[in-house]
Amino acid sequence: MEKEQKEFYEKLESKGVSRRAFMKYCTFVTTTLGLSSSFVPKVAEVFAAPKKRPPVVWLHFGECTGCSEAMLRSTYPYPDDLVLEILSVEYHETIMAAAGQQAEDNLHAAVKKYKDKFVCVVEGAIATKDNGIYGRIGGRTFLEIAREVVPKAAAVIAIGNCATFGGIQAAKPNPGGYKGVSDAVGVQPVNLPGCPYNPINLVGTVVNYILMGKVPALDAYGRPLFAYGKTIHDQCPRRSHFELGEFVTEFGSEEAALGYCLYEMGCKGPETYNNCPVAKYNDGTNWPVEAGHPCIGCSEPGFWDNMTPFFEPL
Ligand code: SF4
Numbered sequence: 489m490e491k492e493q494k495e496f497y498e499k500l501e502s503k504g505v506s507r508r509a510f511m512k513y514c515t516f517v518t519t520t521l522g523l524s525s526s527f528v529p530k531v532a533e534v535f536a537a538p539k540k541r542p543p544v545v546w547l548h549f550g551e552c553t554g555c556s557e558a559m560l561r562s563t564y565p566y567p568d569d570l571v572l573e574i575l576s577v578e579y580h581e582t583i584m585a586a587a588g589q590q591a592e593d594n595l596h597a598a599v600k601k602y603k604d605k606f607v608c609v610v611e612g613a614i615a616t617k618d619n620g621i622y623g624r625i626g627g628r629t630f631l632e633i634a635r636e637v638v639p640k641a642a643a644v645i646a647i648g649n650c651a652t653f654g655g656i657q658a659a660k661p662n663p664g665g666y667k668g669v670s671d672a673v674g675v676q677p678v679n680l681p682g683c684p685y686n687p688i689n690l691v692g693t694v695v696n697y698i699l700m701g702k703v704p705a706l707d708a709y710g711r712p713l714f715a716y717g718k719t720i721h722d723q724c725p726r727r728s729h730f731e732l733g734e735f736v737t738e739f740g741s742e743e744a745a746l747g748y749c750l751y752e753m754g755c756k757g758p759e760t761y762n763n764c765p766v767a768k769y770n771d772g773t774n775w776p777v778e779a780g781h782p783c784i785g786c787s788e789p790g791f792w793d794n795m796t797p798f799f800e801p802l
């Protein structure tokens with residue numbers, strides 16, 4: 489264990505990440521999960537000395553790969569640390585070297601070898617109309633692939649609004665009959681919606697799975713409560729500042745201060761459950777509402793239909 493940890497910290501240092509910065513990140517993951525600070529060393533252990541690396545089969549269906557990009561472009565944890573240190577990725581179309589028949593063979597081999605043991609991450613919606621003929625990979629429909637692979641997993645994590653609720657593919661008139669994983673296959677995944685989702689919530693879900701041996705507590709839409717338990721509005725700094733009256737003082741009148749809240753610009757924060765105000769993006773740099781753009785409700789079911797027009801108040 490000590491040897492593994494020493495090697496891990498040496499590797500981090502060679503990448504310019506200090507032990508202090510790493511512990512800060514572990515504190516952030518622990519806080520995101522809603523755990524007490526006593527869990528920080530345990531979370532650090534998941535990264536520094538993983539007892540077991542769950543095998544992962546990462547499926548792509550109808551999507552833009554923005555959720556994979558969100559994970560691959562997160563600065564820390566470095567994608568190779570996340571992918572290779574705490575997970576054993578057996579199949580991922582975007583990052584694996586194999587292509588064509590070899591890739592198909594890899595998928596079959598991984599599902600057979602790790603049946604009931606692997607974590608299945610799904611990115612993208614599944615076409616279901618006319619037996620799913622409107623979405624295919626390697627001659628097989630998304631629906632066939634999902635029905636074969638998803639039920640054999642020990643845990644299923646659907647990432648992004650497409651895999652969770654159908655995303656833009658499922659927007660009216662939805663000619664391909666696109667659906668999220670639970671509606672298409674009948675298996676309830678851990679849903680991490682967003683457009684794209686926030687990679688910290690995947691890290692939190694995986695750390696929770698490794699630490700506790702089970703998926704985190706979920707809401708009625710299958711979303712982890714640690715990330716989707718509160719509305720954007722309830723956590724929004726524009727609201728709390730306004731309520732504190734700071735901006736009435738700063739802007740000179742209540743009318744001017746009201747402009748600070750983006751509700752009149754169409755902000756869907758009061759109807760949207762997500763942890764963007766706390767987790768933020770780009771290593772905690774900022775998030776849309778703080779940067780001046782209203783929330784468009786990307787973590788809610790059917791947001792392309794239900795939250796549009798985006799720039800009109802609810
Ligand atoms: S900007 Fe949006 S989330 Fe923030 S207080 Fe206004 S309506 Fe609520």
Ligand code: SF4
Binds near residue numbers: 683720762764782
């Ligand atoms: S602020 Fe709203 S629209 Fe923006 S990423 Fe968060 S949930 Fe999605």
